[in-house]
Amino acid sequence: MSTILKKAQGFSKERFKSTPAVADIYYYLKYPYGANLYKGVYEGFKEAKNSIPSKFRSDYDIQEAHHKPNRDLSLFRPINTPLLEPFETALKDISSVLDIGGGVGIDYYAFKQALDFSESLSWMVYDVPIAVKVGQDIATRNHCPNLSFITDLKQTKSVDLLLTNGALQYLDQSLSELIDQLPHKPKHLLVNYIPCYDGNTFFTIQNLKFSRCPYKIQGRTQFIHDLEVQGYQLVKSWEEPRTCLIPFHPDQFVSSYFGFYFTKK
Numbered sequence: 001m002s003t004i005l006k007k008a009q010g011f012s013k014e015r016f017k018s019t020p021a022v023a024d025i026y027y028y029l030k031y032p033y034g035a036n037l038y039k040g041v042y043e044g045f046k047e048a049k050n051s052i053p054s055k056f057r058s059d060y061d062i063q064e065a066h067h068k069p070n071r072d073l074s075l076f077r078p079i080n081t082p083l084l085e086p087f088e089t090a091l092k093d094i095s096s097v098l099d100i101g102g103g104v105g106i107d108y109y110a111f112k113q114a115l116d117f118s119e120s121l122s123w124m125v126y127d128v129p130i131a132v133k134v135g136q137d138i139a140t141r142n143h144c145p146n147l148s149f150i151t152d153l154k155q156t157k158s159v160d161l162l163l164t165n166g167a168l169q170y171l172d173q174s175l176s177e178l179i180d181q182l183p184h185k186p187k188h189l190l191v192n193y194i195p196c197y198d199g200n201t202f203f204t205i206q207n208l209k210f211s212r213c214p215y216k217i218q219g220r221t222q223f224i225h226d227l228e229v230q231g232y233q234l235v236k237s238w239e240e241p242r243t244c245l246i247p248f249h250p251d252q253f254v255s256s257y258f259g260f261y262f263t264k265k
Contacts, residue, residue, distance in 0.1 A: 020250060028247035035209040038246045041202055045172035048203035048214035057211035060170055061128035064210040066104055066135075073109035073138070079193050079257075080110060080165070082238040086261035087163075088115060090188040094160035096122040098186065100178060101167020103127055104135035108147050124156065125149045153181040162186040166193035169216045174201075176226040189232060189262040195244050196220035196258045204246050217244065217254055224260070232262040 031037045042048035052058040099107055102125035111117070123146060125135060132149040139147045150156065159182070168175060168191065179185060196218045206215035224234055237260045244254035 023245065024247040027245055031207055031247075035207060037207045038204045038215065038244055039207070040205050041246060041249050041252055042204065042214070043202060045203055045214050045216070048205055052205060052212045052214075058213065059128070059211060060208075060213060061130050062211055063130055066131045071106075073104075073106055074113045076110045076114050079240055080107070080114075082240075082259050083111075083165070083190060083192055084114060086188075086190060086236060087111060090161050090190070091115065091117055091121075094188065095120065096157075096159045097124065097161045097163055098156060098159040098182075099123060099125045100162065100164040101127055101170065102135075102163070102165070103131050104138055105144075105147055105149075107163065107165055108144070109142075119146060121146060123147050124159065126153060126156070127151070153178065156182055158184040159186050161188040161190065163190045164192070165190075168194045168218070170213060171216070172214075174226060175223070176230055179230055185231065185264060187264050189227065189260070191262075192259040193240060193257045194218060194223075194259075195242075195254045196223065196256070197252065197254045199252065202252065204244075204252075217252060220258060227260075227262055231265050233265050234260060235263055236261040 027037060028039070031039045040048070040051060042051065049058050099105075102108070105123070105125050108123045108125070125132070125148070127135070127149065129151050132151050135147075135149050139149075162179070162182075164175065171178070175189070175191065195216075197220065199219050201216065201219045201222060203214045203216050206213050228234070237258060239256040239258055241255075242257045246252050
C-alpha cells in the first residue's frame, strides 16, 4: 500500500470528511485493494466495460459471486425491511413474481419466511447463467417447485409483480426497457436499493474483488419519469443511507440508495 494512502488513513475522521481532495486521493489509491469502491465516470455501459483492463473479469457471471455454501438463505437483510409493507399489499391480488437479478433466489427464501406467502405463488428469477444453475440446484434440494429460473426475458410469461432488489445498477438496460421485453406489464413494481442522485444517469466501475463491473448510477427524476410514461404511478419511495463516492467527480456523489413502489394506473 502506498505511503500516501497510509498517511491518508492517519487523518482524523472529522478532518478527512472536511477535506474532499484528501478523500479523493485516498479512495483513488485504495480502489485496487478494496471491494465496493468506484472509479471513473462513463456515459454508457459499453464505454465503462471497455475501460476495464483485460486481466480482470468484467461481469457478474462468476462462481464466487453466487456459490456460497454456508449462506443462510432464510436470512432477512435489513435493507429489505421497507419492502415488507408494499409487498404484503401486493400479495392480495398477485399470483406470480418476476425477480430481476434475484441471484440464487435469496429474496424468495427470505420473504417466504417473513411474509409466509402461499406455495401457489409462482416466483421466477431472471439472472446470469451461473446464478441460475446454482439457484436451480438449491431449489431442487429444498423442494421448491414454484421457484424457477431463466436467463432470457423472452422465457417470461405474464407476471403480476416485478421485483428487483439491488440489481438494476449492474444492468445495461433501464427498468423501463426491461418492461418493454415482457409480454404484459406487471401490476406492481417493487424496486429496492439502487443508487440514485439528482443528475443524469451514468456508469462507473465497481471493484468487486472477484471482478470489475460497470455500475449504473441513476438519475432519480428520470427513473421515475420513465416508469410514469410506461403507465405506472409512484405509491411510495424510501432511502437507505449509503454513499457512493467516485474520486474527482464530486457532482456525481451519491448520498443514498433508493427504493420505490409503483402500481399500474
